[in-house]
Amino acid sequence: MDFSLTGEQREVRDWVRTFVRKEIMPLEPEVLRRERAGRPGLERAEIRELQLKAKESGFWGVLTPEEYGGMNLGAIMAALLEAELGRSFIQFRFGGAADNILFYANEEQRETYLKPTIAGEKISCFAITEPGAGSDARAIRAFAHQDGDDWVINGEKTFITGGNEADFTMVFAVTDKEKGANGGVTCFLADREMGWKSHPIDTMGEWGPAALTFDNVRVPSRNILGEVGRGFELAMRWIGQGRYLLPARAIGACERLVDMGIDYARTRTTFGQPIAERQAIQWMIADSAVEIEALRWLVLHAAWQVDQGMDSRQAQSMAKLYGGVKANEIVDRVLQIHGGMGYTRELPIERWYRELRLLRIYEGTDEIQRRTIARNLLKGHASISGVLG
Ligand SMILES: Cc1cc2nc3c(=O)[nH]c(=O)nc-3n(C[C@H](O)[C@H](O)[C@H](O)COP(=O)(O)OP(=O)(O)OC[C@H]3O[C@@H](n4cnc5c(N)ncnc54)[C@H](O)[C@@H]3O)c2cc1C
Numbered sequence: 404m405d406f407s408l409t410g411e412q413r414e415v416r417d418w419v420r421t422f423v424r425k426e427i428m429p430l431e432p433e434v435l436r437r438e439r440a441g442r443p444g445l446e447r448a449e450i451r452e453l454q455l456k457a458k459e460s461g462f463w464g465v466l467t468p469e470e471y472g473g474m475n476l477g478a479i480m481a482a483l484l485e486a487e488l489g490r491s492f493i494q495f496r497f498g499g500a501a502d503n504i505l506f507y508a509n510e511e512q513r514e515t516y517l518k519p520t521i522a523g524e525k526i527s528c529f530a531i532t533e534p535g536a537g538s539d540a541r542a543i544r545a546f547a548h549q550d551g552d553d554w555v556i557n558g559e560k561t562f563i564t565g566g567n568e569a570d571f572t573m574v575f576a577v578t579d580k581e582k583g584a585n586g587g588v589t590c591f592l593a594d595r596e597m598g599w600k601s602h603p604i605d606t607m608g609e610w611g612p613a614a615l616t617f618d619n620v621r622v623p624s625r626n627i628l629g630e631v632g633r634g635f636e637l638a639m640r641w642i643g644q645g646r647y648l649l650p651a652r653a654i655g656a657c658e659r660l661v662d663m664g665i666d667y668a669r670t671r672t673t674f675g676q677p678i679a680e681r682q683a684i685q686w687m688i689a690d691s692a693v694e695i696e697a698l699r700w701l702v703l704h705a706a707w708q709v710d711q712g713m714d715s716r717q718a719q720s721m722a723k724l725y726g727g728v729k730a731n732e733i734v735d736r737v738l739q740i741h742g743g744m745g746y747t748r749e750l751p752i753e754r755w756y757r758e759l760r761l762l763r764i765y766e767g768t769d770e771i772q773r774r775t776i777a778r779n780l781l782k783g784h785a786s787i788s789g790v791l792g
Contacts, residue, residue, distance in 0.1 A: 419487040427491045454498030464499030478709035482651040489655025503644045504637045528569035530560040541584035547576040556617040566601045566613030590634035592626040608758045646719035647705040650726025657733045661691045664737040687736040694729040717785040724772035727763040
């Protein structure tokens with residue numbers, strides 16, 4: 404076993420670390436000010452400017468195939484880069500990316516949706532969740548019926564990330580009620596101009612997802628992504644892809660937070676000694692360091708399986724579950740180390756505290772990850788020996 408990074412991996416990771424430190428972190432105070440005034444942290448044009456700056460050094464489309472101008476760096480590299488980006492709470496992503504399922508587009512759809520999304524000219528959103536169907540995504544009720552060469556969609560979607568900004572949505576609707584999720588769900592590429600409406604949902608974090616309403620929204624047949632009735636498989640592919648990237652981002656956040664905790668513990672004195680001297684504080688730092696290290700290897704192992712073309716679902720669920728739970732414990736400890744200061748808005752800890760909470764909910768809650776992990780073991784699809792099979 405060789406746990407070391409290659410020279411190239413180290414070089415690419417270090418470049419991103421510097422980029423985050425020089426270009427992104429200096430924006431944090433202004434982003435906090437704006438968010439606290441109820442505005443978006445960064446405007447679309449500002450994100451674009453940062454993306455183009457990164458592009459000058461070749462950072463464009465980390466997972467995008469080279470034929471679309473991307474870097475196609477693979478899952479391990481993507482996880483390493485995500486961890487670096489996670490060191491700032493600013494939700495920056497490199498440009499040149501598109502949702503994995505958009506690559507299932509046909510020739511015409513590639514020109515209209517995939518390429519403009521990669522170029523940053525169009526924004527997409529992924530819409531499966533409904534007021535009555537979250538964890539149980541198979542229970543979706545949005546319905547599309549065929550009318551001539553069009554499909555007419557009716558229904559409601561909720562908690563859709565980017566739903567208020569998106570130019571088009573990949574929306575999932577039942578097209579065959581008898582079959583439901585077993586061959587009766589279809590994915591449609593629906594432009595905002597086709598008539599769906601969105602309104603923002605206020606949350607405890609800065610994500611601001613949206614509710615989408617489809618009231619007789621007419622979508623031409625040529626806008627079906629993939630095949631009629633095969634939408635649920637696409638949805639599972641979309642959800643499955645992020646399960647190692649979300650906890651990867653949490654690694655960076657936790658590293659930065661624990662660094663803040665260490666700095667504070669060294670300088671904050673109580674009863675005549677820095678709190679760093681107290682065992683209670685040392686244990687919080689030690690436990691956090693061990694957990695970050697464990698998370699790193701869970702994430703990298705899941706990413707390695709993705710790169711090997713192996714079935715990585717068990718490893719990804721483990722990384723997602725552990726990342727969500729531990730990131731929340733770690734941010735809570737770091738807040739505790741800072742005492743009252745941790746609770747103020749002078750420091751960004753409370754900002755992370757609110758944001759990291761989401762990790763235990765979206766793209767499969769903790770409970771759903773546990774259900775998956777246990778079921779895989781109970782049914783014999785996975786071994787308790789894990790990586791060593
Ligand atoms: C900020 C944000 C952004 C999101 N972005 C998107 C997006 O872009 N696109 C999209 O389609 N969706 C999105 N979602 C939706 C998200 O995926 C769902 O919220 C999530 O899957 C949970 O579904 P739910 O909220 O309906 O909770 P429920 O499914 O109603 O669950 C409620 C509680 O019951 C538990 N539970 C449910 N079933 C079981 C079970 N079988 N056993 C044990 N416990 C169970 C859950 O873990 C949870 O604790 C987003 C959500 C949020 C909050």
